Amino acid sequence: MNGISLPEKMMAEAEALLAADKAAEALPLLETLARGAPSADNIRKLVDCCLRAGCHEAAFNYQKQLLALKPTGANWVLLAEMALGQGAVESALDIFLNALAAHPEDPVILQAAVGSLERVNCRVYDPVLARFLILLLERPDQNPLSVYAYAAQQVASAPPFQQLLAKAKTKTGPVLEELSPLTELPLLPVLLKRALIQGPDLETALIAIRKCLLIAFTGGSVLDEKATVLLYGIAAQCFAGEYIYRETVPEAQAIAALEADLCQQKGSVERQKQAAVIVACYRPIARNPAKAAVVELARDHGDPDFSAFCVRQIKQPEEEARIAEGIETLYAPRDLVSCHVKEQYEMSPYPRWWAANRILKRSLAEDLRRQIPACPIADFPDMPERPEILIAGCGTGQHAIMVGNSIENGVVTALDLSRNSLAYAIRKAREMAVTNITFYQADILELSPWQRRFDVIESMGVLHHMGDPMAGWRILTGLLADRGLMKIGLYSNLARQDIIRIRALIADWGFDDSLDGIRAVRERIRDGADLGEEMRQSILSAYDFYSRGGCHDLLLHRQEYCFSIPEISRALSELGLEFMGFQLSHSGIQQKYRAEYPDDICMRDLDCWHAFETRYPGIFSNMYAFWVKKAR
Ligand SMILES: C[S@@+](CC[C@H](N)C(=O)[O-])C[C@H]1O[C@@H](n2cnc3c(N)ncnc32)[C@H](O)[C@@H]1O
Known part of the structure; x- marks a missing residue:
């Protein structure tokens, strides 16, 4: 072959073998090539070939060589993944520790490191794992409750x-x-x-x-x-x-x-x-x-x-x-339930949080695609260059700050009833140097006269604390721009059966929601005298059980209503909204749903979802979280 060098010839041969699925035969050729010219490109090909040929140890060693040449986040992550794949847990954790020491700000490594914990699943105390957990806990940009647990x-x-x-x-x-x-x-x-x-x-x-x-x-x-x-x-x-x-x-x-x-x-x-x-x-x-x-x-x-x-x-x-003294009031609460709920969150701003997960800045469209991957791209309306985003019922600001931090050019307005919750949010926003959020005190139920319109409205865990959630939802719908999108979070009646039962018991016990009352409720639950063991364990394993604000919110909330999917479906028709999809808490739910409802390609048939939830009542234990838009 005129003009073709020997290495080129060997590479062409190796690629032909790989294309024919003969990785083991391609391997010696690629090894010879890499020995002659140990470039990053040649070694990467060698790593891929080893993996395809099932030579995992060799792949691991070559990946180390590649890492020395190109110490990128992706190369560190691949090395750690290989170790994990081989069951070498301590080695994988060590690799992540070194990777994070070398690239402390790399979100790819961080995300992979946190994600790896699920696969480590070590139930006995391990000093290397402890070192790894210390590193994650000490970061200001990591807050997965899974790491705490x-x-x-x-x-x-x-x-x-x-x-x-x-x-x-x-x-x-x-x-x-x-x-x-x-x-x-x-x-x-x-x-x-x-x-x-x-x-x-x-x-x-x-x-x-x-x-x-x-x-x-x-x-x-x-x-x-x-x-x-x-x-x-x-x-x-x-x-x-x-x-x-x-x-x-x-x-x-x-x-x-x-x-x-x-x-x-x-x-x-x-x-x-x-x-x-x-x-x-x-x-x-x-x-x-x-x-x-x-x-x-x-x-x-x-x-x-x-x-x-x-x-x-x-x-x-x-x-x-x-800060609380200086917060501007936009529309003060007048509704009785709002005043009552406000008082609760003034006593116990919730949730208290310390760190917010770092997410790479991305466009709103990209963010939505990640949240509801089954939704066809054509269904996402075009968004303006600088989307106006309303976080209605922002509480202590974790969600608002995450949105403000991650959505490119997002202009965020966040409001809540509780000045103490807002003060917590504002202090955290300042601490984290997030400057694109304006915070107000306001009651959603009083917002009808407001002339502003928003491209995105998010209200998570808020409407179900109103005396008339539909009234609040109607007002938020009125604030939505014509091509706007709305994300709503609502309690699921099916998922909260244990909580509904324990709330009824607490009402019988007669404790109030003062600190003494909450302590007494907790003791009663810890003793477990009136509860079945299963219910007791389910409550004792809840993160919210371990703080005053959490316990108040979980067990003694002054106002809450739990929804079913048929109710949500009826509400959407009444409000002229179209369902775009659930944001699911983990990918296993999506896989299971797809397996059981293969015809629901976009995963938005609410009748199917209702049947699915009835069969697996725990799947929305966090909340229903879903996106909607105005129906055309
Ligand atoms: C459970 S917290 C959720 C906070 C926040 N959305 C989050 O996900 O962390 C509920 C919040 O809704 C607020 N809220 C309840 N009713 C409201 C209303 N009518 N107007 C404005 N905020 C309200 C409460 O003050 C409280 O901070």
């Missing part, structure tokens, strides 16, 4: 924790020395500071550790460095859960005495700081008589841990209080 499970399965738990379940509880083995679990303090811990055993242990530290301190013991690390962690956790844990009368008395000592600045500075953190394990320090003394301690004797503690538990709540 996994980290909590890892801690709960560790032998030092198990020993402590056994002690915690005895009448006397642990003594100070018995806390030391917990320092072998570096994941524990990070989890305490960065996440809300869920699980009844963890709660039992934390309550016992808190009490043990209080008794030791007030008994005159010195809390060493290790105990202090735990103490700061527990203070952060109790603050995050809004002081939902039960306490005994002697503990309450000891805390009152400590508060008095703090006010009088008794003891050394070190003792005063520890006393402050102990009090903050039981009471919100920003609203405590000892606050001024604590602020003084931070000013005069700054140390990083104590300063961070004061920022989180004093400065930020103060900042929110200042």
Whole structure:
């Protein structure tokens, strides 16, 4: 063959063999080529060929070589995926750890790393996995509840924790020395500071550790460095859960005495700081008589841990209080139910959150395609260059900030009844430097006179808290531009049967929604006397059970209504809206639906979905989340 070099000839031969599905025969040719010219391109071909020939170990080694030549996020991820595919879990986690150290901002690596956790599925404590979880927990751009739950499970399965738990379940509880083995679990303090811990055993242990530290301190013991690390962690956790844990009368008395000592600045500075953190394990320090003394301690004797503690538990709540005063009211609530619900969220802004998932900036169209992949592209109306987006009932702002952060050129307006929730949202938006959101206080039910129109309206978990959800939905529909899109989130009656039953029981028990009432409800559920074990477990496994705001929202909401799919279908006809598709919480639901309803290509036949949900009542346990547009 005139003019063709030997390597070109070998490559042509190898490609012909690959095309004929003879990867094993192509392999030696590609290996020779790569030895002669170890370019990234040649090695990539070699990796692909090895994988196709089933030579996984060789593929892994060549991928390492490729990575050295081209250390891109995609190459790191492929290497980790190969290790996972071979069951080499620790090696895969190590690769992700190195990849994130080399490319901390790469969303491809981050997403793959978080996604890999589902496949790791390790039920015993593993130090490498713990290191990996610490890295994820410490990032400000990661918030999957799955990571929190996994980290909590890892801690709960560790032998030092198990020993402590056994002690915690005895009448006397642990003594100070018995806390030391917990320092072998570096994941524990990070989890305490960065996440809300869920699980009844963890709660039992934390309550016992808190009490043990209080008794030791007030008994005159010195809390060493290790105990202090735990103490700061527990203070952060109790603050995050809004002081939902039960306490005994002697503990309450000891805390009152400590508060008095703090006010009088008794003891050394070190003792005063520890006393402050102990009090903050039981009471919100920003609203405590000892606050001024604590602020003084931070000013005069700054140390990083104590300063961070004061920022989180004093400065930020103060900042929110200042912000709340300055929020503009667009349309004040007048409806009785709205006022009642507002009061609830003023008491307990919900959900409290710490980090928001980083998503690559993308166009609105691209975002919608990802959310409802079965919807034909032709069905998405063209969107303006700078889409106006309304988040109606934004609560504490996590969703609004994610939208503001991820939609290219999005101009976001976010409103809510609750000033305290909005203040939390505004503080977080400032912290994250998100500047394209305007926040207002407003009642959706009062928005009829508003002249603005929006290209997108999203209202997740809001309408079902109105006395007349259809009235709210009608008003939002009126605010939608003609070619606009709307995303709605509504409770599912079928999915919430356990909650509906427990709410009826709670009404019988007669507890109110004060902190004491919520604590009492939780104790009753934890004892489980009036509940079946299945229902008890289902509630104890809910993330919301572990904070005051969450518990209030989950079990004692002042107003909620659960929908069925036929009701949604009727509402859409009445409002002149067309269903575009559900956003599903995981891909397994889509696969199952497709297998059972292959004729519903666009996955938007609500009769089929109703039959499907009736068969699998848990599939919408988060909520129905769906997109609609104005019917033509
Ligand atoms: C469960 S929270 C959901 C918050 C947010 N959408 C989210 O997904 O995180 C419900 C929010 O709806 C707000 N809300 C309820 N009724 C409302 C109304 N009539 N007008 C405006 N906001 C309302 C509440 O104040 C509360 O913050």
